[in-house]
Amino acid sequence: AQSVTQLGSHVSVSEGALVLLRCNYSSSVPPYLFWYVQYPNQGLQLLLKYTSAATLVKGINGFEAEFKKSETSFHLTKPSAHMSDAAEYFCAVSPQAAGNKLTFGGGTRVLVKP
Amino acid sequence: DTGVSQDPRHKITKRGQNVTFRCDPISEHNRLYWYRQTLGQGPEFLTYFQNEAQLEKSRLLSDRFSAERPKGSFSTLEIQRTEQGDSAMYLCASRGTGVNEQFFGPGTRLTVL
Numbered sequence: 647a648q649s650v651t652q653l654g655s656h657v658s659v660s661e662g663a664l665v666l667l668r669c670n671y672s673s674s675v676p677p678y679l680f681w682y683v684q685y686p687n688q689g690l691q692l693l694l695k696y697t698s699a700a701t702l703v704k705g706i707n708g709f710e711a712e713f714k715k716s717e718t719s720f721h722l723t724k725p726s727a728h729m730s731d732a733a734e735y736f737c738a739v740s741p742q743a744a745g746n747k748l749t750f751g752g753g754t755r756v757l758v759k760p
Numbered sequence: 761d762t763g764v765s766q767d768p769r770h771k772i773t774k775r776g777q778n779v780t781f782r783c784d785p786i787s788e789h790n791r792l793y794w795y796r797q798t799l800g801q802g803p804e805f806l807t808y809f810q811n812e813a814q815l816e817k818s819r820l821l822s823d824r825f826s827a828e829r830p831k832g833s834f835s836t837l838e839i840q841r842t843e844q845g846d847s848a849m850y851l852c853a854s855r856g857t858g859v860n861e862q863f864f865g866p867g868t869r870l871t872v873l
C-alpha cells in the first residue's frame with residue numbers, strides 16, 4: 647500500500663522568495679515519486695520525477711526535489727518564485743512494478759504575492 | 761505529439777441520467793489510466809488498461825461505472841444512473857512502454873444536478 651501526505655494545503659510566498667512544498671510518502675515497495683502542477687480547469691503537467699537514479703532531481707520551470715529515503719520525503723523547491731508559479735501542486739507515488747498507478751497527495755495551492 | 765485528448769470537456773446532467781466520456785491517448789502508448797478528482801482533492805485512481813485488457817479496478821469504481829478500451833486505442837468511461845456524488849473532474853492519462861511517467865489529458869468536468 648502507498649500513501650502521500652502533503653503538509654500545508656495552501657502556501658503563500660512573495661515573488662522572488664523561496665518556494666518549499668513538503669511531501670512525505672509511505673510505500674511498502676521501492677517507489678517512483680513525481681511532482682505535478684495543475685492550473686485551473688486543466689489537467690496535470692509533470693514537473694519532475696524520481697525513478698531511482700540521482701536523488702536530486704531537476705525539473706521544468708526551475709523546480710527541483712530531493713529524494714530522502716531515510717526521511718521518506720520528496721520536498722519540492724524553487725529558489726525564486728514567479729507570478730506564473732501560482733497553481734496547485736501534487737506529489738504522487740507509484741510502485742516501480744507493473745501497473746504503476748499513481749497515488750496522489752491532497753495537493754498544495756500556491757499563491758504568489760507581488 | 762498531439763497529447764492526450766478528452767471529450768467532452770464539460771458535461772452537465774441530471775441525476776439518474778447516463779453519461780459517457782471518451783479519452784484518446786498518445787498514439788503509441790499502450791497503457792491508459794482513469795482518475796477522478798473531486799474539488800480540493802488530489803486525483804484518485806479508478807482503473808487502468810494495458811492495450812485492451814482492463815488489469816485493475818479501484819473499489820471506487822462501483823457497479824454503475826464501466827470502462828472499455830475495445831481496440832487498445834481510445835477508451836470510454838460510462839456512468840449509469842448518475843448521482844450528485846459523481847460530480848468531479850475525470851482525468852485520463854496514458855503511458856508508453858519503458859516510460860515511467862503518465863501524460864494527462866485536460867479532463868472532463870461532470871456536474872450532476
